Amino acid sequence: MNKFFDRIVENNWFMKIIAFALALLLFISVYDKNEDSSDVNVPGNDATEVVKDIPVKVYYDTKNVVVAGVPKTVDVTLKGPKSHVQVAKQSKDFEVYVNLANADIGEKKVKLQIKDLSDKLEADIDPSTVKVTVKEKVTKEFNVEAEFSNNSIASGYAAGSAELDSNTVKITGAKDEIDKIAYVKANVEVDGSTTETIEQEAEISVLDSSLNKLDVQVEPETVKVTIPVKRVSKKVPINIVKKGSLPQNVTLESITLDKEEATITGSDSVLKDVDSTRVEVDLSKITKDQTLSLPVIISNGVKTVDPELVNATVKVNVKEEETKEQESEKSADNDSSNTEETDQSEDDEISDTTDETSDTTDETSDTTDETTDETSDTTDNTTDKSTDDATTDDNEAEEATSSEQTSAKTLESVPISIRGLDTNFLGDMTSPSNGSTDIEVTAKESILKNVTKSNFTLYIDVSDLGEGEHEVDIKANGPNDVEWSLANKVATIAITKKDS
Numbered sequence: 001m002n003k004f005f006d007r008i009v010e011n012n013w014f015m016k017i018i019a020f021a022l023a024l025l026l027f028i029s030v031y032d033k034n035e036d037s038s039d040v041n042v043p044g045n046d047a048t049e050v051v052k053d054i055p056v057k058v059y060y061d062t063k064n065v066v067v068a069g070v071p072k073t074v075d076v077t078l079k080g081p082k083s084h085v086q087v088a089k090q091s092k093d094f095e096v097y098v099n100l101a102n103a104d105i106g107e108k109k110v111k112l113q114i115k116d117l118s119d120k121l122e123a124d125i126d127p128s129t130v131k132v133t134v135k136e137k138v139t140k141e142f143n144v145e146a147e148f149s150n151n152s153i154a155s156g157y158a159a160g161s162a163e164l165d166s167n168t169v170k171i172t173g174a175k176d177e178i179d180k181i182a183y184v185k186a187n188v189e190v191d192g193s194t195t196e197t198i199e200q201e202a203e204i205s206v207l208d209s210s211l212n213k214l215d216v217q218v219e220p221e222t223v224k225v226t227i228p229v230k231r232v233s234k235k236v237p238i239n240i241v242k243k244g245s246l247p248q249n250v251t252l253e254s255i256t257l258d259k260e261e262a263t264i265t266g267s268d269s270v271l272k273d274v275d276s277t278r279v280e281v282d283l284s285k286i287t288k289d290q291t292l293s294l295p296v297i298i299s300n301g302v303k304t305v306d307p308e309l310v311n312a313t314v315k316v317n318v319k320e321e322e323t324k325e326q327e328s329e330k331s332a333d334n335d336s337s338n339t340e341e342t343d344q345s346e347d348d349e350i351s352d353t354t355d356e357t358s359d360t361t362d363e364t365s366d367t368t369d370e371t372t373d374e375t376s377d378t379t380d381n382t383t384d385k386s387t388d389d390a391t392t393d394d395n396e397a398e399e400a401t402s403s404e405q406t407s408a409k410t411l412e413s414v415p416i417s418i419r420g421l422d423t424n425f426l427g428d429m430t431s432p433s434n435g436s437t438d439i440e441v442t443a444k445e446s447i448l449k450n451v452t453k454s455n456f457t458l459y460i461d462v463s464d465l466g467e468g469e470h471e472v473d474i475k476a477n478g479p480n481d482v483e484w485s486l487a488n489k490v491a492t493i494a495i496t497k498k499d500s
Contacts, residue, residue, distance in 0.1 A: 047082035049089050050075055056112065060100040060134070066174045068215065069132035070098055074112060080121035088121060096125060100134060107133045135174035142184045144169055144204065145469070146225045152190035153229060158267045159198075160228035162188075166220065169204055173216030181216075182209040182496050183469075186223050198227040209426070209496040233265045236276050238296060238310060241442075242405050244284035246316070253315040255281060262296050263306045270301035273489045277305060281312055283405070289315050300438055300487030408442040411453050416474060416491060420463025424498055427462060430469075431492035437474065443482035455479050460491050469494045 053073040060067050074096055078085050088094060094117040098110055110132055112125045146162035153159050164186060171178065186202035202225045204218045240255050262277045279294040292312045298305045413436040421427045429435045437458065441451055460472040471490050478484055 045082050046080060047085045048077065048079045049085050050077050051089050051092065054092065054094075054096050057095060057097040058100060059097060060103065064137055065103075065105065066135050066137045066172075067100055067103075067132055068135065068174065070130055071127070075126045076114070077124040077126070078117075078121050079123075080118070084118050084120050088118065094123075098130070098132070100132065103132075103134050105134050105136060107131065135176065137172065138175045138178045139170055139172040140178055140181075141168050141170050142181060142206075143167060144184050144186050144223060146188055146202065146227065147185040148188035148190065148198070148227065152192070152194060154193035154195045157195050157229050157265075158232045160230065163226045165224040169223070170219045171206060171216050172219070173214070177214050177216055180208040180214060181206055182494070183207040183211070186225050188225050188227065194229060195231075197229050198225070200225050209428075209494075231265070232268060232271060233263050234271045234274070235261050235263050236274060238262050239276050239278045240312070241278050241280045241408050242283055243280050243407050244282050245405060246283045246286060249319045250287060251317045251319070252283070252286075253317060254313075255315075256313045258311040258313075259307055264298060264302045265304045266302045269490060270299075273485075274299050274302060278408070279310060279312060280408075281314065286314055286316060288318060289313075299440070299485065405445055406442060407445050407448050408440060409448060409451075411439045411441060411451075411456070413437075414439050414453050414456055414458055417457075417459040418462060418493065419459050420461050421495070425467065425495050426498055428494045428496070429460075429491055430494055432488045438487040439476075439478075439484050440487070441482050441484045447479075447481055451479065451482060456484070458486075460493065462493060462495065465493075465495060467495050467497055 052075045054076050055073055056070055058067055058070050076094075076096065078088055095115050097113055097115065099113065100110065103110075108131070109129055111129050112127070114123050114125060117123055144164055144167060146164060148159070148162075150159065169184065171181065171184070183206075185205045185207065187205055188198060188200050188202050190198060190200075201222045203222050204220075206214045206216050206218060208214055238257055238260055240257065242255075246252060257279070264271065264274060264277065266274070277296050277298050279296060281292065281294070290313075292314065293309055294312050295309055296305050296307060413434065415436045416429065416432075418427045418429065439453075439456060439458075441448065443451065455478055457477040459475055461475065462470070462472060465472070469492065471492050474486055474489060474491050476484070476486060
């Protein structure tokens with residue numbers, strides 16, 4: 001028997017089978033198919049990595065409250081076996097979160113937490129805690145207004161009223177944020193100057209009275225905006241405005257323009273108030289017939305004018321001054337004529353001497369009557385002469401007044417006041433800029449030189465207006481003996497409620 005076992009033990013195949021069996025048993029005892037080979041921790045092979053911009057998820061009652069103060073992302077520092085750190089950094093399959101499911105309304109300090117991270121790793125979150133505010137959730141409906149820059153409209157074209165596929169949106173947020181809402185705008189962005197109708201999906205912006213963007217949810221977030229763009233123009237006469245006075249020896253016959261009408265372009269609101277353009281002729285520089293090239297002057301708000309230049313033909317009469325030699329000749333002629341008349345008179349007197357002597361008695365008898373009549377006639381003549389002189393003076397004064405030139409000047413930046421604003425509201429005039437406008441004044445020169453901004457009062461009446469943005473006609477009070485026109489006829493004012 002011992003020989004049999006010795007023979008088996010000494011056999012090489014038997015020893016090979018025994019060795020294989022022992023190896024197989026050892027493998028089965030060590031290997032676990034459910035265990036990841038990466039979990040094997042090799043001493044001295046640890047690593048530390050910072051994973052940036054990990055989103056933070058917030059768990060809270062989304063139906064009744066809103067949460068503010070939670071950062072959108074945080075940085076996470078991972079420590080542990082290098083293989084685990086690298087896998088977590090690449091996959092980012094862990095989650096950083098804040099649990100506010102049972103939080104009460106108000107402010108509180110909460111800890112950021114992490115889940116779905118290998119238990120072989122340690123994690124440090126930066127920041128580790130945050131101060132959050134839990135607020136009551138409110139949803140309200142607001143009107144939407146389209147907003148775009150007029151600079152995006154080509155010269156000579158005007159934008160019509162914007163049309164939105166939805167004029168209202170629902171805005172959800174904290175109650176105190178909802179109370180701050182002053183403007184809800186659909187922002188239309190146009191590259192360059194357009195001449196065609198604008199159609200665009202515009203994003204909604206919610207702003208407070210200081211034009212700060214508010215942290216609220218808007219439904220829908222965009223609306224479709226259509227803005228018609230059309231060319232607008234109008235033909236108006238070109239008026240001639242005379243400035244200054246002609247030299248003393250020059251009188252004006254006529255001023256004619258080669259073109260009497262101009263085509264202007266601008267918005268409808270501007271064109272409806274513009275009735276004319278003008279050219280200005282400086283008479284003080286006119287000494288003879290001449291043709292001037294003059295710019296056509298337009299009112300504020302008018303974008304273009306055609307033509308921009310016109311030719312003005314000025315015709316005058318120039319009275320030449322008499323020379324001293326001509327005056328001397330005239331004086332000599334007058335003296336000669338007077339001498340001849342005197343000689344003739346003396347001859348007539350001699351021939352009538354006899355007749356006068358014979359009638360002396362008759363003349364003496366009538367002396368008293370003639371003296372009385374002459375005295376009466378003298379008095380009447382004196383009275384008539386005084387009346388004639390007074391009438392002449394009056395006529396000369398009237399002629400001087402009627403011949404006085406009419407001029408124009410512009411008073412710049414005349415302030416516009418706001419009247420009738422309720423004490424519970426605030427008013428911000430957004431147009432015209434700086435709350436002022438220019439006034440073009442036309443009057444006779446003697447009156448115009450004394451006219452200043454202080455002679456005019458401009459204001460808008462908002463007594464019947466409530467919260468929101470409004471366009472209001474600008475009203476003006478001024479002197480009765482001048483004519484004027486405003487550069488801006490309408491003002492835009494935003495009325496907001498005061499903070500309680």
